[in-house]
Amino acid sequence: KSPFPTVIVDDEVTVDFIVVGSGSAGSPVAARLSEVEEWQVLVLEAGGQPSPESAVPGISSFAALEGSAMNYNYRTTPQKYAQFSYTNNTTPYPSGKVIGGSSVINYMMYNRGNKFDFDRWAALGNPGWDYQTVLKYFKKLEDYGGQLTAENRPYHGTGGPLRVENKRWGSAVMTAFLAAGLELGHPTLDINAGSQMGFNTPDVTVKNGKRHTAADAFLRPNLQRPNLRLQSGSHVTKILFDDNLKATGVEYRQDNKTKRAYARKEVVVCAGAIDSPKLLLLSGIGPQQHLQGLGIKTLVDLPGVGENLQDHPTVFGISWSVPKGEASSVKRVLGPSSKLLYKHLRKGPLSAPLGVEGNAWMRLEEGGDPTVPDMQFLIISQALGFNFDLLLSSAISLKNKEYRGYLKALRGIEGFNIGPMLTVPKSRGSVTLRSSDPFDPPLIDPNFLSHPDDVELFLKGIKFALAIGNTTAMRDGIGAMFVAEPLPGCQTHPWGSDDYWRCFTRHMASTTYHPAGTCKMAPLTDPLGVVTSTLKVRGVNGLRVIDASIMPYITSANTNAPAIMIGERGADFIKEDHGIQINI
Numbered sequence: 233k234s235p236f237p238t239v240i241v242d243d244e245v246t247v248d249f250i251v252v253g254s255g256s257a258g259s260p261v262a263a264r265l266s267e268v269e270e271w272q273v274l275v276l277e278a279g280g281q282p283s284p285e286s287a288v289p290g291i292s293s294f295a296a297l298e299g300s301a302m303n304y305n306y307r308t309t310p311q312k313y314a315q316f317s318y319t320n321n322t323t324p325y326p327s328g329k330v331i332g333g334s335s336v337i338n339y340m341m342y343n344r345g346n347k348f349d350f351d352r353w354a355a356l357g358n359p360g361w362d363y364q365t366v367l368k369y370f371k372k373l374e375d376y377g378g379q380l381t382a383e384n385r386p387y388h389g390t391g392g393p394l395r396v397e398n399k400r401w402g403s404a405v406m407t408a409f410l411a412a413g414l415e416l417g418h419p420t421l422d423i424n425a426g427s428q429m430g431f432n433t434p435d436v437t438v439k440n441g442k443r444h445t446a447a448d449a450f451l452r453p454n455l456q457r458p459n460l461r462l463q464s465g466s467h468v469t470k471i472l473f474d475d476n477l478k479a480t481g482v483e484y485r486q487d488n489k490t491k492r493a494y495a496r497k498e499v500v501v502c503a504g505a506i507d508s509p510k511l512l513l514l515s516g517i518g519p520q521q522h523l524q525g526l527g528i529k530t531l532v533d534l535p536g537v538g539e540n541l542q543d544h545p546t547v548f549g550i551s552w553s554v555p556k557g558e559a560s561s562v563k564r565v566l567g568p569s570s571k572l573l574y575k576h577l578r579k580g581p582l583s584a585p586l587g588v589e590g591n592a593w594m595r596l597e598e599g600g601d602p603t604v605p606d607m608q609f610l611i612i613s614q615a616l617g618f619n620f621d622l623l624l625s626s627a628i629s630l631k632n633k634e635y636r637g638y639l640k641a642l643r644g645i646e647g648f649n650i651g652p653m654l655t656v657p658k659s660r661g662s663v664t665l666r667s668s669d670p671f672d673p674p675l676i677d678p679n680f681l682s683h684p685d686d687v688e689l690f691l692k693g694i695k696f697a698l699a700i701g702n703t704t705a706m707r708d709g710i711g712a713m714f715v716a717e718p719l720p721g722c723q724t725h726p727w728g729s730d731d732y733w734r735c736f737t738r739h740m741a742s743t744t745y746h747p748a749g750t751c752k753m754a755p756l757t758d759p760l761g762v763v764t765s766t767l768k769v770r771g772v773n774g775l776r777v778i779d780a781s782i783m784p785y786i787t788s789a790n791t792n793a794p795a796i797m798i799g800e801r802g803a804d805f806i807k808e809d810h811g812i813q814i815n816i
């Protein structure tokens with residue numbers, strides 16, 4: 233039985249709202265709009281049903297691997313300043329093509345970001361996005377099942393659609409990581425509450441031990457509404473406009489047929505930070521020169537479409553070994569006792585995202601606001617070349633030939649990896665069209681490390697990661713031993729020197745799969761803005777973009793929770809504009 237009831241609508245159909253994409257933001261948009269009984273809402277989703285395995289946290293990250301049918305299987309363009317260790321200087325750039333979008337293939341960490349992120353969006357000239365306002369939406373969307381205390385209670389919601397829980401399982405690496413934080417003077421805390429500065433084990437979008445996607449939370453319970461319809465396998469190729477530049481509907485492909493759907497009120501594009509700008513460009517909204525070069529007629533010359541791509545780069549490969557049994561080995565996660573524990577109690581290694589043990593947020597640059605981090609650390613109890621080596625090295629597409637020897641030395645050992653991650657990098661990339669064919673993958677250029685400050689900050693991040701691994705909690709507690717194998721390509725630099733780590737950074741830095749910012753929300757004074765503060769596309773009517781692409785600056789943590797919040801926030805802007813009373 234398919235988990236999501238879907239429909240096949242007529243080849244030409246008219247509704248009030250068309251929502252393009254059922255991902256982290258599209259699902260709440262559709263659910264909230266269909267609360268208005270007299271509005272007909274149609275969701276067009278390019279992907280299909282999620283696989284049963286995608287619901288099991290411990291194995292579901294396999295869906296993010298290249299080749300999965302639930303993934304667009306994009307890659308970055310060859311990077312000039314980074315990714316030197318990866319095939320052709322490119323890496324896979326997974327993005328969910330499935331009902332639920334990237335919330336079906338992500339690692340389920342639920343991290344909202346920093347108060348400053350949202351106050352900055354508002355200060356740029358985007359009213360209604362300040363922290364106090366968005367906090368109401370974070371609470372509204374949440375059904376918090378984690379531990380509540382006097383400190384974190386005011387920041388959480390219960391009874392909302394999305395289940396958020398404390399992670400149910402961690403290896404000894406997790407406990408040692410938190411102890412290492414305390415040893416270095418950093419508290420263990422709920423980073424979605426008062427302060428983000430410290431160590432934690434992530435809360436996750438998991439319900440009763442199973443992944444809880446945005447579609448599980450917002451669409452599944454509401455698809456019985458007579459005014460909400462979801463049509464899967466429907467790839468939108470173009471937005472249609474009338475002579476007054478009002479969006480009247482979309483053209484899409486389904487079952488090899490070109491069909492049309494018309495919207496009486498609005499078309500809402502929620503296709504994510506890669507596909508939303510792609511769809512605008514295909515529809516003639518974007519930088520005129522780029523469109524002209526591809527023979528696409530320009531409707532609105534909007535230079536910001538596809539620009540301002542931000543992601544959180546991380547440096548892979550900073551690894552420690554531990555004695556057998558301490559980390560997430562294949563045997564431990566997929567072994568019979570783990571399966572039994574999961575089957576009967578929904579607990580154990582299979583109930584938690586594979587290898588994800590903890591996060592930390594720090595400010596490493598001198599000066600600045602001490603409550604705002606510039607670095608996130610992710611500790612995963614797998615490491616390149618270790619137990620899950622095939623999975624990890626293929627996920628990031630390490631150059632096989634060059635690194636075979638390097639990985640061989642590590643094979644079969646257990647271990648962990650601490651990845652420093654820039655919370656708000658200075659480098660900016662872009663998404664552009666490869667051709668005017670809507671089925672051609674776009675050119676995704678994160679332009680990682682094009683800003684030299686990003687490399688210098690990574691240098692500090694790597695040193696802090698080494699300090700975590702060097703604590704008594706890590707060394708004596710779990711027998712952590714740093715893997716000091718010189719990295720191919722960096723052997724000319726004295727091992728461990730600043731230049732060695734700079735070289736290491738440029739070789740190993742890559743994506744954490746958080747594209748954002750490509751349809752930037754900004755006031756009209758900003759020439760690179762694409763949407764207004766109520767998420768309306770500039771220069772046209774009846775068209776909004778509501779997803780991770782609207783972030784002017786990326787949030788200081790993983791982007792799923794903010795994308796869902798953006799969906800909730802955006803739906804209320806639509807309601808307000810159409811005279812519907814909102815309750816928040």
Ligand SMILES: Cc1cc2nc3c(=O)[nH]c(=O)nc-3n(C[C@H](O)[C@H](O)[C@H](O)COP(=O)(O)OP(=O)(O)OC[C@H]3O[C@@H](n4cnc5c(N)ncnc54)[C@H](O)[C@@H]3O)c2cc1C
Pocket residue numbers: 252253254255256257258276277278279296326327328329330331332333334335337338339340341342343466467468469502503504505507508511744745746747779780781789790791792793795
């Ligand atoms: C491998 C991976 C791991 C991640 N891990 C985490 C994590 O642990 N924590 C976290 O917070 N974030 C994580 N993220 C990021 C997070 O999941 C995303 O930021 C978030 O899901 C983005 O939401 P969105 O609504 O902008 O886009 P999406 O959720 O990607 O939704 C876009 C939807 O639009 C559909 N679509 C696109 N184009 C079309 C079209 N032309 N026609 C019809 N439909 C279309 C897509 O199929 C998709 O369903 C991860 C992402 C990935 C890929």
